[in-house]
Amino acid sequence: MRLAHCYPCGDEERYRVTIDGREVANFSTPAKDFRESTTPRFHIRFEDTKPHAIEVTYVHKAPLFGGGLTMEWVPPAGLLQQQAVEASRDADLVIAMVGLSPELEGEEMKIKVVVVVLMNGSALAAPWAQEHANAILEAWYPGEFGGKAIADTLLGVYNPAGRLPVTFYRSVSDLPAFDDYGMKNRTYRYFQGTPLYGFGYGLSYTSFTYSAARAATSDLHAGDPLKVEVTVTNSGKRAGEEVAQLYLLPPAGGNGGLSPKLQLEGFQRISLKPGEARKLAFELSARDLSQVDGDGNRVVLPGEYSIAIGGSQPGAQSQTVSFRISGSHP
Secondary structure: OEEEEOOOEOOOOEEEEEEOOEEEEEEOOEOOOOOOOOOOEEEOOOOOOOOOOEEEEEEOOOOOOOOOEEEEOOOOHHHHHHHHHHHHHOOOEEEEEEEOOOOOOOOOHHHOEEEEEEEOOOOOOOHHHHHHOOEEEEOOOOOOOHHHHHHHHHOOOOOOOOOOOOOEOOOHHHOOOOOOOOOOOOHHHHOOOOOOEOOOOOOOOOOEEEEEEEEOOOEEEOOOOEEEEEEEEEOOOOOEEEEEEEEEEOOOOOHHHOOOOOEEEEEEEEEEOOOOEEEEEEEEOOOOOOEEOOOOOEEEOOEEEEEEEEOOOOOOOOEEEEEEEEOOEO
């Protein structure tokens, strides 16, 4: 048991702790002001499982701030580790719950199926998990029903269809300095390296294929909209949701070097049964096709453009169409 006095004592404040009638603690050290906490702590080790009478006598006379005591039951760390190891020996699946913590338990992972569940509010550098774990589930901070949602996903009750809203870099060394506010090598639009998991990445228990992508025209005048179509087919064996993502790839090195290498300009979430196909239509406005120049003006620039449509950033599974913009707008 660990008992912590969690607020500062005043001149006439003290507390006394007895266990089975025996005094085990008596504190009365005052703090200088409310910003300084004495927070005395003591530890007691119980050698049996019998009930014990614990009495805490607390005197508090602070005029502005309340006092308080925190009683924590802390099982021996060695016992917890032993219980975890014994429980994993007979398990077919080990689920490791990790997140923004400096401690990671890695024992027995080499001989067991390991699923790493990430619980965090921002991107993590997790190259170890990518290399060693059999699967990774990004749960973020899932809230009160997070346990059920995680279990349903891992057991296949729910077919996941989430997509990353941020880039997961391999290391913090991939990022510019903290005080560098330029966009060079920052975010998926300008990053030149290979991320651990890119913006828009996500997996499913089924598979999808893209086909028959086409643009309404291959020669577009600046300022005009562009319509694009693609067919998505559930080529797997179970129903699922797909997030079709459309990325615009401007001319490389254009706009005085300010052009992004790609940018998301549209997406659609659809639900498909096994074998079902659906044609999707996108329309890109003049703003969607525009960029911001060095003077801060939004303009549509001439040149050769490409569009990639798929379940993530442009890759082998994406459908690509090319078109040319002539003239300028505005």
